[in-house]
Each structure stands twice: as structure tokens, then as C-alpha cells.
Amino acid sequence: MAAIRYDAAAAEAYRRAREIPRDGLTAWRAAIGASARLAPGMTVLDVGAGTGAFATAFRDWYGVRVLAVEPADAMRALVPADDRIEVVAGRAESLPLPDGCADAAWLGSVLHHLADLDAAAHELRRVLRPGGRVLVRNAFPGRCSRDLRVRFFPETAAGIDDYPGVERVCAAFAAAGFTRLSLESLPQQNAPTLAEFADRIRRDADSKLASLGDARFEAGMARLRSAAAADPAAPATSWMDLLVLG
Template identity: 70%
Template sequence: MAGTGYDRQAAEDYRAAREVPRDGLDAWRAAVAEAVPLAPGMTLLDVGAGTGAFADAFHAWFGVTVLAVEPAEAMRALIPASAAIHALDGRAEALPVPDGCADAAWLGSVLHHIGDLAAAARELRRALKPGAPVLIRNAFPGRCDRDLRVRFFPETARTIDGYLGVDQVCAVFAEAGFARVGLHSLPQQSAPTLRAFADGLRRDADSKLRALDDDAYARGLARLRAAADADPEEPAVSWMDLLVLA
């Protein structure tokens, strides 16, 4: 599908550079388990599934079937499809799934890609069973200081400042019948150490880093290298929000 901006190289770069190692996501697994009792026999709708890292994680963690909806063909091709993980061509605004089919929905770093969020919220209301939650993992304006990129490349916050805020997202979803249940700031370990994180950074694979000019990028990299030298053991921990609506 056109217009997603991911060709084959971009999809492979995304998988190599942006996927968080599974064992760095323990806090996310625990927070999801707290929000919704997912179990074998249940269905998770992964909207904007990308290369399927979370689709695969949800199946491994909870034994659920995953409907992974992804518009970019090159990203979709990398989803580890199986009897339990179905890779579907589609968009949040027109989900290719039946009414009332899912026990929860997951939107990972996708809110700001969705052109018509109100339509997406209505579609989620249609696709979810009554009472089933929408789990949104995203950076939000004013809440991203502990994102590793923002910590070392503070100019990246400008991109996040352009995203919808938590209250705005809640207002859009309220129109479709969802209420705010919880908002949790959660850690993920992106790499074993800051040095490993710096070594694995791929400016071209990250739109927030790509948006920086060369000087800002060089300053940020120098800050990151200095912090890694100052504490070679510091793990590369980054924080994002989990917004739960139901």
C-alpha cells in the first residue's frame, strides 16, 4: 500500500535498529498483564504492527492469536506469520477484521502515523468486544524526558511536541465510547549498556534522529559517548507511556 514510507530497505533497517530486545520489555509485559487478562483462546488486534515484534511477543507471552494489521507491504512481509499470527493488509481507519473479534488492541508507536484518528477509534470500537481495552504505547508531548533519544538529543522532543497529547487522544477516543483507564510510564532496556546503544544507533532508521541537523546529531552523539565512558555499566533504559482506554 502506498504512502507509508517504508520500502524493503527501510523495513529491514527498522527491524535491525528499532525493535527492542524481548528481554528488555519485562515491565511492558507486566503492565499489559495487569491491564487485561490475556490468555490462550483470546485474540489481540495489533494495529500498525510494523515488522511484528510485538505481535510475536504477545503470542509468546500470553498464547493469544494475533491479528497484525499493517499497511506497508515491506513491513508486513517481515511479520513472523504463523497459524497464530495473521499478517493483514489494512489501516487503522478501516480495519480488515470482523465486528467484536478482539479481546484487546495494541497500538505501538503508531498514533502519529494515523491520518484520521477519530475514524480509527470508531473502527477499534467496532472490532473490540464490549469492555475490551485499547493499549497505546507512545511518546507524548511533555512526557518524554526519559526517552533515551530525548535525553541525549534534546532537539528530538520537537518532533514529539507535534504529536497529540494524552488529553487530546483521550478526547478523540471518548467520542467513540472509550474512557481513560490508566497512564503508565514504563522502562524498556534498549541495549545492555549505553555504549552498545550508541554503537547500534542508526540515524537513517529513526525519523526523530533524521529530523536533526548534522550539528545537533553530532552534539547528541558526543553526549551519549561521554555518558557511556563515564559509566560503562549503565544499561540503556528508555521510557515510554502505556495509555489504557476501555
């Protein structure tokens, strides 16, 4: 899997290409609200916050305070900090935060970037208050067939095979004192149509696509453009898993 180095240009490309429109996350808003039991005044830890799309969503949806932890300087610079979003430089394996400072933790497409999953699980146990839940949004091996990128760029599934699997993740968190509470696949609308999704793709902002050779990438784009032409009204709907631990 090709790594992305997030300088200012790459961070902006990520924001434009990868952030999902808020109205495409209806199912996620409902599932998170039911799973995390969030209420105004609570604090959510957003680990690997990127450019802040979910940090702002949590703030707006639930009225919570967000600690947005992100290691890349260029990504942090794009997080819209305010009185309810505090941006923190750091990594999941060594969180620069005090014990018991958060009511819930969010890991959105982060697991495969962690150098030490076990250390991260123990750090989350440390910084969460008793009863705090961890919500993991990620692609998992063997469960990614409805991911849009896998649909049109099937070679990307091999990269996901290298990600931590559900059982590996649950074992790491169990050792830190967490229990698996639920696992469900949820839809997200990445763009109103497949054509608009194709227009937003930036190969240099996506480690899965960056790992493809030119021929495979162009073949995938051709499949995507063909599907868009065949059904111009079809929404660009993808699916990912939400794993909840507590």
C-alpha cells in the first residue's frame, strides 16, 4: 500500500477528494447517535482527525466538544478549530492527553495507519472515562466488496487484505479492557452521482489508488465512467463497517 505524505497540497487534495458530503452520512449519524449515547457537553476524541470532517460533524450533530488528534501538520492546519474543536498534534499510540478526558473515541479510516494497534488500544482505555465507547469506521478484510473503490478498482481489495481484521482488532481492544458491542455495515453517499464521484477522484490523495499501476487505474476509471454513463442518476453509494467497543 502506497503511503501518502501529507504536505499542504496533498492535504488539500485529500479534503476535496475524500471528505464525504454531510448529507451523505445520514445512516452514520443515526448509528453513531444510538451507539455512543452522546449528549451536549460531552467530549469526543477524534483519533486521526485528518482535515476535520468528522470532528465538525460530531460538533454539529451532537453538540459535543471534540479533541481532534492528528499527526500530520498539513492536515491539522485544515481542521476548523473553534471553541468546541481543539486540534492536537499526536498519534494514537501515545496520546498527549490526560487520563479520563473523553467520553467516547472515534477512529475513522485509521486502523491501517497505526504502527502499534495494541498500544493504541491501551492509550484509548487510559484517556476514556469509565463506560466510554470506541467507534471504529474502517474497511476490514473480507468485508469490503461494497466499497466503491473495490467495485471499480478490484485490485484495491488486496491492499485491504493487509489491514487488521475484525478479530485482530477485537483481540487488541479486549486486552485493554474493551468488549465488542456491535458490528454493522453502513451506507454513505460519496457523491450525488457516479459521474460526480469520478470527477472528484484524486489518485494522489488515496493510498489504495496510489498503489495501482497506471494501466489498472485507467481501467478502473473506464469502468466507473461506463457505469456512470449507463445510469446517470445512480448515486455514488459506498459501504463501510462500524465496529463499536466498550
